Amino acid sequence: MSCLVLRDDSGPVRTLTLNDPDRRNPVGLDLRIALLGELETAMADPAVRAIVLTGAGPVFCAGGDLKAMGRKPAAEALELLESAQAVVRTILAGPTPVVAAVEAAAFGAGVALASACDRVVATAGTRFRATFTGVGLCVDMGIFWSLPQRVGIAWARRMLLFGDTADGTRAFGIGLVDELAEPGAALTAALATARRVAQGPPAAQAAVKAMLGLAGGDREAVLSAEAEHQSTLTDTRDFAEGIAAFRERRPAVFTGDA
Numbered sequence: 001m002s003c004l005v006l007r008d009d010s011g012p013v014r015t016l017t018l019n020d021p022d023r024r025n026p027v028g029l030d031l032r033i034a035l036l037g038e039l040e041t042a043m044a045d046p047a048v049r050a051i052v053l054t055g056a057g058p059v060f061c062a063g064g065d066l067k068a069m070g071r072k073p074a075a076e077a078l079e080l081l082e083s084a085q086a087v088v089r090t091i092l093a094g095p096t097p098v099v100a101a102v103e104a105a106a107f108g109a110g111v112a113l114a115s116a117c118d119r120v121v122a123t124a125g126t127r128f129r130a131t132f133t134g135v136g137l138c139v140d141m142g143i144f145w146s147l148p149q150r151v152g153i154a155w156a157r158r159m160l161l162f163g164d165t166a167d168g169t170r171a172f173g174i175g176l177v178d179e180l181a182e183p184g185a186a187l188t189a190a191l192a193t194a195r196r197v198a199q200g201p202p203a204a205q206a207a208v209k210a211m212l213g214l215a216g217g218d219r220e221a222v223l224s225a226e227a228e229h230q231s232t233l234t235d236t237r238d239f240a241e242g243i244a245a246f247r248e249r250r251p252a253v254f255t256g257d258a
Contacts, residue, residue, distance in 0.1 A: 005034040006056070012049035012198040013191060014042045021057025027109040027141070028065030029080065036087045043094035049198035052190050053091075053117060054101040055110075060126075063108025066135065066246050077234035081140050081227040084109075088142030089223070091116045092213055095206030097197045101190035102126050102177075111159075112141035114176075115150050118209065119197075121179045121190040124168040128176060131163035135242030136254060140230045145222040149215075150175045 006017040016038050018025040025031075042048045055061050091098050091113075100117040102110075104126060111130040114120050122128075130147065132139045139160055148156040151174045158164040171177040181189035197205070213219060233239055237257045245252035 004031045005038050007038060009048075010191070011195070012047065013052060013194045014045075014048045014050075015052040015054065015187075015191070016042070018053075018055040018061060021055070021059075023065075024057070024059040024062035024105070025055040025110075026062050026065040026067075027084070027113070028068050029083070031065075032084050032087055036083070036090060039087065039090045039094065043090060043096050046202070048096060049200075049202060050194035051096055051098045052101055052187070052194050053098055053113065054187050054190065055103070059104045060100075060102040060106045061110030061113060062105065063110055064132075066243065069135075069243055071236075071240040071243075072234055074231040074235045078227055078231035081230050084141050085223050085227060088112065088116045088146070092142065092146070092219070093210070095202065095209060097194070097205060097209070099190045099194045099197070101187040103184070103186045105129075108132055108139065109141050111176075112139065112143040112146065115146040116142055119178045119190075119193060120171075120176065121181055121186050121193065122168045122171065122177045123181055123183050123186055124172075125183060126168040126171070126177075126186075127165055128159070128167075128171050129163065129165040130159040131161075133161070133163065134252065135246060136236060136238030136240075136252070137233045137242070138226075138229055140226060142223055142226070144226045145219050147176075 004019055006019045008015045042051050098117045099119045100114040102114050102122040106114050107129045111128050130139060155174050168177055168180060172180050238254045242252045
């Protein structure tokens with residue numbers, strides 16, 4: 001078990017905790033690899049009947065690891081993006097229900113992780129923001145599939161293109177959040193929900209997940225197109241500018257140049 005993802009079993013429920021709290025649990029390459037391994041192990045274990053995904057510390061996930069990013073050729077970026085999508089594919093297509101416990105904030109990749117889960121528990125004050133355009137990228141980790149499935153195309157456009165932020169109450173109203181908990185109690189509520197679903201018939205629940213994955217369009221086509229766009233954007237001046245501006249703590253100046 002990697003120190004970047006903690007595992008805790010309580011009966012048939014396995015809790016996986018993103019464990020980089022000092023940096024608000026960014027989804028870098030090492031964390032993605034660790035999380036994928038833990039998810040695959042849990043999905044293959046018949047004793048695990050439900051999975052809870054949460055973050056250590058006060059924040060669920062602040063998004064991608066911008067400090068580790070930089071301009072790179074599209075072919076190289078595509079390989080990394082496909083590894084990130086493997087995490088989301090495992091959540092979406094795996095047979096075991098996954099419940100997200102979200103506190104304080106889910107940004108970028110954090111929204112992607114949460115929205116891919118079968119149920120999202122959050123607090124009223126939790127903030128959800130999905131845009132990556134601030135650093136010259138679109139979004140990845142399956143969010144072009146999972147977010148519209150949850151909130152519809154209109155709210156997906158507001159979040160992905162215009163950068164709108166939804167607090168927990170709004171997110172509950174539009175379907176991004178399924179259950180509101182008291183501040184500090186999202187994990188407790190998620191565990192209660194996970195214990196309840198863990199009592200259900202695993203094969204039937206796996207079939208329900210599989211069939212729901214077919215609703216609304218071709219998921220694989222969406223994921224492939226998403227990776228293609230994102231890998232191309234990784235090899236642009238605007239992405240390099242966005243990262244430089246982030247590091248220099250200044251507004252980015254985007255030109256649209258290749």
